[in-house]
Amino acid sequence: MGHLIRSLLLLALLLGGTPASRAADNPPLERGAAIIDPFALRALDGGRFGLARMLAPARAETGPLTNAELFALPAMGPLRKALDDEFDRYIARHKAELPNESIGVGPSFDFQLFDRAALTSPDTRFVLSGIVNRMDRAYVDPAGCGEIRLIYRLTQTKAAEIGEASVSPRLPMTLNLVLKAKRDGQADANGAAMTCGEIARRWLATADLRITGAELAAALTAKGGALDSVMPENILRIETNLQIAHAPKSAVRDFRTDYLMKVFDYDANTRAFEEAPLEDEIDRARLLADKDLRREFKDWLLNPAHFGELDRGTLLIPDKFLAKGAIAPTPVGFVVSELQPAFGLVAGEDGTSDPIFSEGDVVGALREAAERDIKLQNIRSVAGFERRLNDITCAGCHQTRGIGGFHFPGVDWMAAKPSNTIVVPASPHFFGDQVRRRDILAAFRDGREPDFSRGFSSRPQLRGSTELAGTEYEDGWGAHCYAQSSKASENDPSFRSWNCAEGLACQAMTPASRMGMCFVKNR
Numbered sequence: 001m002g003h004l005i006r007s008l009l010l011l012a013l014l015l016g017g018t019p020a021s022r023a024a025d026n027p028p029l030e031r032g033a034a035i036i037d038p039f040a041l042r043a044l045d046g047g048r049f050g051l052a053r054m055l056a057p058a059r060a061e062t063g064p065l066t067n068a069e070l071f072a073l074p075a076m077g078p079l080r081k082a083l084d085d086e087f088d089r090y091i092a093r094h095k096a097e098l099p100n101e102s103i104g105v106g107p108s109f110d111f112q113l114f115d116r117a118a119l120t121s122p123d124t125r126f127v128l129s130g131i132v133n134r135m136d137r138a139y140v141d142p143a144g145c146g147e148i149r150l151i152y153r154l155t156q157t158k159a160a161e162i163g164e165a166s167v168s169p170r171l172p173m174t175l176n177l178v179l180k181a182k183r184d185g186q187a188d189a190n191g192a193a194m195t196c197g198e199i200a201r202r203w204l205a206t207a208d209l210r211i212t213g214a215e216l217a218a219a220l221t222a223k224g225g226a227l228d229s230v231m232p233e234n235i236l237r238i239e240t241n242l243q244i245a246h247a248p249k250s251a252v253r254d255f256r257t258d259y260l261m262k263v264f265d266y267d268a269n270t271r272a273f274e275e276a277p278l279e280d281e282i283d284r285a286r287l288l289a290d291k292d293l294r295r296e297f298k299d300w301l302l303n304p305a306h307f308g309e310l311d312r313g314t315l316l317i318p319d320k321f322l323a324k325g326a327i328a329p330t331p332v333g334f335v336v337s338e339l340q341p342a343f344g345l346v347a348g349e350d351g352t353s354d355p356i357f358s359e360g361d362v363v364g365a366l367r368e369a370a371e372r373d374i375k376l377q378n379i380r381s382v383a384g385f386e387r388r389l390n391d392i393t394c395a396g397c398h399q400t401r402g403i404g405g406f407h408f409p410g411v412d413w414m415a416a417k418p419s420n421t422i423v424v425p426a427s428p429h430f431f432g433d434q435v436r437r438r439d440i441l442a443a444f445r446d447g448r449e450p451d452f453s454r455g456f457s458s459r460p461q462l463r464g465s466t467e468l469a470g471t472e473y474e475d476g477w478g479a480h481c482y483a484q485s486s487k488a489s490e491n492d493p494s495f496r497s498w499n500c501a502e503g504l505a506c507q508a509m510t511p512a513s514r515m516g517m518c519f520v521k522n523r
Contacts, residue, residue, distance in 0.1 A: 029434040029467065032207035033441060035131040035220065036425050038413035039213035045128035045413075047217070049227070051152055054177060057232050066157070068122040075272045079238065079264050080119070082275040086260055086325050087116055090244055101252075103245065111245045118154065118171055126152035126175045129410025130425065131227070133203050135181055136440045138196065139314045139452040144180035145196035145444070148230050151176050153410050154242075170412055172243035172404075179234035189224045200444035202226045237265045238273050241398070241406060244327070259328045259405030261394050277322035280315060280392045284341060287321065287356060294356045297321050302357075302365045308374045310388055313454035328395035328405050334509040334516065341396045342389035348382060357385070378456060383513070384494025391457040400457035401429035401480070432460030432473035439463040458515075459498055470501045475518060481506035483514040 030036060035044075045064075047053070052065035056073060059065075071080045094103050094111060101110040118124050128150060135146030154173040186194040203226045209219060220227045244260040247253060261281075264273035287294045300306060300318070309315040329339045337343060346362070347355045362382045369376055379385050390396035398405050407427045436454060443450040455461035458480035460473055468474035475481070482495035483506045492514075500506050500518035508516035 027207070029431045029473075030426075031438075032204040033133045033434055033437045034426075035206075035226075036411055037212050037216055038411040040216040040220070041128050041130065041411060042413040043214040043217035044131070044220070044227075047221070049128055049131070049150060049230075051126050051128070051175075051177070054150065054232050054235070064125050064157075066122045067118070067124045067126070067154075068120055070126070071120045075266075077272060078275060079240075079262075079273045082262060082264070082325075083119065083240070083260075084116070086262065087113075087244070090258075090260070090327070094245075101247075110250065111247045113245050114172070114242055118156075118173075123158050124154055124156050124171065127155045127170075127414060129153040129174070129412070130408055132408065133181075133226075133437065133441065135196065135200060135203075135444060136437045136450075136452060136454075138181075138440075138444075138450065140316065141180070143182075143184070144236075145182040145199055147236070148179045148181050148234070149176055150179070150230075151408050151410055153412070155412075155414060172406075174241050174406060174408070174410070176239040176241070178236045178239060179230060180236055181234075182229070183231070183234045186229060189228075194229065196444045197447060199229070200441040202228075204438070204441050204445055235266050237263055237276065239263050243405065257330050257404060259330065259398065261326045261328060261398070262324070275324055277319045277324050278326055278394045279322075280317050281323045281326050281394045282317065282321060282341060282345070282389070283323040284343070284345065286323070288344060288354075293321070298356050298361065302361060304365070304368050304372050304374060307365050307369055307379075308376070310385075310392065311369075311374075311376045311379045312452070313378075313388075313392065314452050315392060326393070326395040328398045330399055330402070330405050332399045334513060336386075336513065340390050340399065341393040342386060345389060346382065346386040348386055377453060378494065380493035383492050387456060387458075387494070397429070397457050401432070402427045428473050428478075429457055432468060435463055435465045435467055436461045439465075475499055475501040475504070477504060477518055477520070479518045481516055481518050483508040483516055485514075 035041065044050075050064060051070065052059055052061075052063075055070070055075065056065065070076060091103060091113070094101075098111075103109055103111040103113055105113050105115045130151040132149045132151065133146075134149055138144070138146035140146075152175045154171040154175070156169045156171065181199050182194050182196065188194045188198055202224065206220065206226050209216060211219060219225055222228065240260075240262045242260050243257055245258045247256045249255040261278060263276045263278050265276040266272075267274045287297055300321075301310065306315060326341070332339050336348065344352045345355055346352075346357045347359050359382050362385045365385075366376070366380070379388050391400055398407060403409055403424070403426075407430045409425060411425045433454070440450045440452065442448075451463075453461070460468060462468060462474070470476045472478040479500065480498065481500050482492065482498035484496065484499070485491050488496075495515075498506075503521060504518040505521040506516050507519050508514045510516075
């Protein structure tokens, strides 16, 4: 049975979800909050949402922007240099830590490196693979009403023959162009000041559209459409995620894939994308090495107000505690390990000798929150605190319920049969979060105060909805769960609601943590 569980876990990690359960979603979970129709995305990419029109609107040429042209843009110079520096650091670190395992481009190496030449090749480009509404992030910038994200996938433009189908092979890298949902001074179609409620209304209205392809693209970009007001002037930053190296299973290791994540804010003064800290990406190494910094971080985070924000998932950690790059190794699974970004920060089952947060620190913070009547939704134990520290980070979130290191691989409309190329264009974490995101959009539309809180990455926040019941996203086959003890007092209060649907049982991957997945009960 242990071998079976490991095999099922590996399958879930690789696929990110089951096509059957995704196909059974009726209506689709992403309705009104994301655009994933491949034929509409093809039309949008060929128009003003192609990367060329977004990043270089004054460009005379009308065709797509190749990567050779993209990284020749002055605005992209700092981004190119920062990525090169990260590659150099990664290779140097690998050679120092794993001198007996070779690293380089191609299958002859133990660690197969991403080919940097693809970044500046005339034969690759970033192709629009999805558009996602993130107005649930309006707590970061209320005046901007949150974000709209244009997600582009790196793709080879020279078609390769595979069987009878001609396809354009996609490469393991995404470029996420993040825009304000509303820019300063923006007006609606009638000349009145644009509101968050109006933007949300437009997006939610797309759920009723029964069209596809160019017709859908035209409706989205028409006057008053969901994408009508999305312009290059709204650009905030670029986020990149690439598979920097892959190590196949060998006699000395299980397979492993490392993903490099970076963020670049747009600087209106320099007109360039400048390297920036990743939001809430705790710089573990620096904190553990600097006693003054770690003490300051502990005091800051255990402040009751910040502790409450951590619980709700709306915490914004100051830049001085953050890293400007992150490596997210996968798969991580359910075992606490140094692959996780918060490993060593909290006293617990990993046996850390000198953690930043002791059990007493966390228990004291929980007690103080209760005394101040701060209602905690997620953190109710030391284990809950440690898990929250992990999944608020970029790396930790992408390690949890992702498809490899991605939450949105997107659709491949350049393939011969776009409708068949990606059965599941996004991860279980993405689809499981749609109920919460649509609830926030509805609050904006209806003039109610949005609730920006969110659950753990492993278990979605239901908001009173039954949409996810019995699915892999909540409590169905493959859902993350917590193996309950017959003694209620032995169950961790942060996770005791993580049950499985009828007919399924939680099969723990590690006896210590009791975290596992929902599978059919043993007979």
